[in-house]
Amino acid sequence: MKMDLDRLMQERGLDALWITGPANHNPALVYFTGVANITRADLIKRRGEPPILYHFPMEREEAARTGLTCRNLADFRLDEIRKEAGGDPVKADAIRVARILKESGVRGRVAVGGNVELSSAYALLTELPKHAREVEFTGEGNDPVVLRARSTKSSEEIDRIRSIGSVSAAVLGDTAGFLASHAVREDRLVDRSGLRLTIGSVKAFIRRSLAEHGAEASEGVIFAQGRDGAIPHSTGTDSEPVRPGRPIVFDLFPCEAGGGYFYDITRTWCLGYAPDDVLQLYQQVRTAYAETEKKIRGGIPACEIQPFVCGLFESMGHPTIRREPQTERGYVHTIGHGLGLNVHESPSLLGSDTNHDVLQPGAVFTIEPGLYYPDRSMGVRLENTVWIRPDGAVEALAEYPMDLVIPLRGTRKSAPKRKPSRASSKQTAVGKRGRKKAR
Amino acid sequence: MKMDLDRLMQERGLDALWITGPANHNPALVYFTGVANITRADLIKRRGEPPILYHFPMEREEAARTGLTCRNLADFRLDEIRKEAGGDPVKADAIRVARILKESGVRGRVAVGGNVELSSAYALLTELPKHAREVEFTGEGNDPVVLRARSTKSSEEIDRIRSIGSVSAAVLGDTAGFLASHAVREDRLVDRSGLRLTIGSVKAFIRRSLAEHGAEASEGVIFAQGRDGAIPHSTGTDSEPVRPGRPIVFDLFPCEAGGGYFYDITRTWCLGYAPDDVLQLYQQVRTAYAETEKKIRGGIPACEIQPFVCGLFESMGHPTIRREPQTERGYVHTIGHGLGLNVHESPSLLGSDTNHDVLQPGAVFTIEPGLYYPDRSMGVRLENTVWIRPDGAVEALAEYPMDLVIPLRGTRKSAPKRKPSRASSKQTAVGKRGRKKAR
Numbered sequence: 035m036k037m038d039l040d041r042l043m044q045e046r047g048l049d050a051l052w053i054t055g056p057a058n059h060n061p062a063l064v065y066f067t068g069v070a071n072i073t074r075a076d077l078i079k080r081r082g083e084p085p086i087l088y089h090f091p092m093e094r095e096e097a098a099r100t101g102l103t104c105r106n107l108a109d110f111r112l113d114e115i116r117k118e119a120g121g122d123p124v125k126a127d128a129i130r131v132a133r134i135l136k137e138s139g140v141r142g143r144v145a146v147g148g149n150v151e152l153s154s155a156y157a158l159l160t161e162l163p164k165h166a167r168e169v170e171f172t173g174e175g176n177d178p179v180v181l182r183a184r185s186t187k188s189s190e191e192i193d194r195i196r197s198i199g200s201v202s203a204a205v206l207g208d209t210a211g212f213l214a215s216h217a218v219r220e221d222r223l224v225d226r227s228g229l230r231l232t233i234g235s236v237k238a239f240i241r242r243s244l245a246e247h248g249a250e251a252s253e254g255v256i257f258a259q260g261r262d263g264a265i266p267h268s269t270g271t272d273s274e275p276v277r278p279g280r281p282i283v284f285d286l287f288p289c290e291a292g293g294g295y296f297y298d299i300t301r302t303w304c305l306g307y308a309p310d311d312v313l314q315l316y317q318q319v320r321t322a323y324a325e326t327e328k329k330i331r332g333g334i335p336a337c338e339i340q341p342f343v344c345g346l347f348e349s350m351g352h353p354t355i356r357r358e359p360q361t362e363r364g365y366v367h368t369i370g371h372g373l374g375l376n377v378h379e380s381p382s383l384l385g386s387d388t389n390h391d392v393l394q395p396g397a398v399f400t401i402e403p404g405l406y407y408p409d410r411s412m413g414v415r416l417e418n419t420v421w422i423r424p425d426g427a428v429e430a431l432a433e434y435p436m437d438l439v440i441p442l443r444g445t446r447k448s449a450p451k452r453k454p455s456r457a458s459s460k461q462t463a464v465g466k467r468g469r470k471k472a473r
Numbered sequence: 474m475k476m477d478l479d480r481l482m483q484e485r486g487l488d489a490l491w492i493t494g495p496a497n498h499n500p501a502l503v504y505f506t507g508v509a510n511i512t513r514a515d516l517i518k519r520r521g522e523p524p525i526l527y528h529f530p531m532e533r534e535e536a537a538r539t540g541l542t543c544r545n546l547a548d549f550r551l552d553e554i555r556k557e558a559g560g561d562p563v564k565a566d567a568i569r570v571a572r573i574l575k576e577s578g579v580r581g582r583v584a585v586g587g588n589v590e591l592s593s594a595y596a597l598l599t600e601l602p603k604h605a606r607e608v609e610f611t612g613e614g615n616d617p618v619v620l621r622a623r624s625t626k627s628s629e630e631i632d633r634i635r636s637i638g639s640v641s642a643a644v645l646g647d648t649a650g651f652l653a654s655h656a657v658r659e660d661r662l663v664d665r666s667g668l669r670l671t672i673g674s675v676k677a678f679i680r681r682s683l684a685e686h687g688a689e690a691s692e693g694v695i696f697a698q699g700r701d702g703a704i705p706h707s708t709g710t711d712s713e714p715v716r717p718g719r720p721i722v723f724d725l726f727p728c729e730a731g732g733g734y735f736y737d738i739t740r741t742w743c744l745g746y747a748p749d750d751v752l753q754l755y756q757q758v759r760t761a762y763a764e765t766e767k768k769i770r771g772g773i774p775a776c777e778i779q780p781f782v783c784g785l786f787e788s789m790g791h792p793t794i795r796r797e798p799q800t801e802r803g804y805v806h807t808i809g810h811g812l813g814l815n816v817h818e819s820p821s822l823l824g825s826d827t828n829h830d831v832l833q834p835g836a837v838f839t840i841e842p843g844l845y846y847p848d849r850s851m852g853v854r855l856e857n858t859v860w861i862r863p864d865g866a867v868e869a870l871a872e873y874p875m876d877l878v879i880p881l882r883g884t885r886k887s888a889p890k891r892k893p894s895r896a897s898s899k900q901t902a903v904g905k906r907g908r909k910k911a912r
């Protein structure tokens with residue numbers, strides 16, 4: 035949480051933070067400013083002091099709305115700085131940043147941060163020491179203090195993640211309803227006019243639905259059918275027709291419009307009916323989800339979860355990356371990841387013994403077991419975003435049934451005879467049971 | 474254009490480029506890969522050679538879709554690299570990148586690029602030289618070769634910008650229609666149920682309309698009324714009711730979903746009627762737009778445009794930043810900016826003599842004169858995205874009328890007596906005339 039920042043800076047010997055870039059899609063800065071229409075700003079936080087936001091004159095109103103202490107760069111006579119730099123834009127930028135640091139009283143070790151274009155940033159960081167001689171700049175690697183502070187969330191942050199979680203659940207519901215309004219003709223989904231439904235048009239529907247709810251899929255949407263769903267990060271093939279009875283991995287990871295808090299949820303759906311082999315895989319993943327959720331409690335070392343899940347899947351007879359690091363079949367990824375202003379952030383759930391993260395109260399992360407068989411055109415993943423409550427219990431931050439089968443108009447008539455109705459009703463039952471458990 | 478890259482690298486003494494980060498919202502990488510659901514990849518381009526994309530195993534299908542030569546990091550035994558680094562993630566990353574560079578045969582000067590979190594990137598760049606001793610890493614400042622190559626567009630890129638341009642025009646049209654469907658009660662816009670319309674709900678409408686067209690407002694939307702519109706980068710106040718007769722600056726700068734090509738267009742609207750002082754300001758900005766467009770032709774130094782526009786506005790009696798660098802009244806910004814995979818990119822239209830950019834055939838940029846009087850709650854800006862055609866002529870890449878007044882249901886009844894119908898019809902006429910000119 036933000037209140038941890040000064041302590042973390044002390045522990046790591048940092049005198050100040052300098053965070054730069056735009057105030058949107060830039061987690062380290064947005065953590066302080068909120069999402070704002072600011073093209074570029076510099077935030078200085080000295081240890082033990084509140085942060086100061088340096089902004090360009092045209093963006094003074096947006097800067098003021100952040101509620102932070104603001105300083106207008108108009109007071110820095112940028113035109114004179116440009117002259118002083120002899121027209122060298124990198125040098126001018128370095129002089130400007132050096133003045134900001136000096137004005138804020140910064141000396142000593144300064145950690146850099148922010149989402150930026152590396153070409154300019156590295157040139158600036160190469161020039162800067164010549165102009166800010168009392169400062170030593172440092173990158174903090176994969177665990178900067180701001181990310182570390184963000185690894186536990188305040189109740190206000192939890193509320194915002196819950197809110198984008200309920201948007202995600204609503205979009206899942208809208209999409210299920212949209213799919214269910216289709217019928218099947220020649221083993222393809224068709225709408226009421228008989229037009230074939232494609233993966234691309236489902237994704238367009240999903241994006242519209244997100245926008246209606248004030249969210250955006252800034253990092254994409256996975257709606258991956260058959261073999262695509264068996265490759266964890268494949269987003270699906272837009273031109274492909276949607277078909278009944280094929281497992282579809284629907285992984286939705288939207289954020290608040292402009293790059294605020296994320297949510298991450300995955301369901302695997304079969305339209306109309308589920309073939310037996312998909313059903314079996316689904317039930318195993320579902321079991322793994324439930325067992326994993328049961329194992330997690332506040333204070334557990336995060337690296338313990340992955341080996342536990344590998345053990346579960348191995349006992350079911352699946353290859354895992356623990357036993358076969360190169361495998362592309364079976365269980366091929368990590369059980370989850372921290373989430374917040376980044377879709378992937380701390381805590382880490384990597385199973386390696388170099389991962390010292392602990393799942394503390396306030397931690398927000400995903401639980402997402404999956405099984406993948408590209409050679410059998412079959413992938414199943416189930417995912418919720420959860421948090422550790424102050425009492426140490428795990429709670430999903432949004433609720434949506436885990437059901438496998440989405441019934442279609444006229445499924446009975448057109449689906450092949452693979453006991454569709456049995457699979458369907460069974461899944462609905464499983465779904466209802468699981469829904470209660472996930473609370 | 475891409476074909477300029479090898480020549481630019483030669484001119485600047487670069488042996489290779491290393492571009493890193495995700496393949497979305499990352500212009501330097503997306504320029505090669507297109508928008509893709511790739512969390513992190515490394516692209517190596519040696520001078521004179523085609524680029525190679527190094528990707529993580531889970532993203533092999535998405536990587537393959539880019540059409541680039543791909544190499545799977547699974548072949549690099551990442552688990553062994555982690556061990557070799559003794560669990561230090563920055564060191565592990567440095568070893569990995571050093572191996573990639575070695576495998577691609579890279580030696581000499583390597584320019585870095587890509588949109589990344591600076592904290593990790595700077596730590597990596599501090600560690601990397603220890604592992605890649607035959608390479609010297611360099612940041613290129615504000616004019617990296619990839620940005621320079623992108624400063625002229627291929628016909629395929631022009632087509633894509635045209636396409637997001639027609640989306641933008643469609644969204645402007647939808648929004649105008651939405652506003653026009655409202656009536657006025659007690660000096661506020663109300664819908665058919667009598668509910669007051671707010672700036673926030675107009676923005677929600679705009680976002681939905683963008684999503685329907687496969688676009689997103691990843692950098693926000695400006696819909697700024699009255700005083701907000703007089704602060705160029707103010708996005709508007711969501712809670713504020715929309716009112717008739719107030720100038721509204723509507724600046725739309727959407728991109729293809731996932732962070733592809735941008736478009737940028739601004740119209741200033743008055744709902745129902747335009748007060749005389751707004752109308753006068755509008756006509757002056759409109760004149761400045763037309764004169765600026767007339768002045769531009771292929772081959773003109775880009776720095777000549779801004780002083781020309783300052784001269785125009787000064788002759789009309791307005792303060793400009795040329796005469797008063799600190800002014801927040803009058804003409805307070807640059808006449809435009811290059812546009813492509815970034816909403817702001819090369820060519821620069823800064824008026825300073827250090828700007829050596831030339832408006833060459835293939836250049837895409839905005840023309841956006843504006844006048845701002847925060848003390849009079851009045852701002853007007855008109856903007857189109859244009860390109861220099863191969864024959865040297867300027868052409869707007871989308872067409873939308875510049876009309877000031879949007880008629881409302883029942884305007885005549887409820888608007889104050891400031892000759893609304895005259896202003897309205899006059900503006901429509903001006904709009905039509907201007908529309909032809911802008912071709």
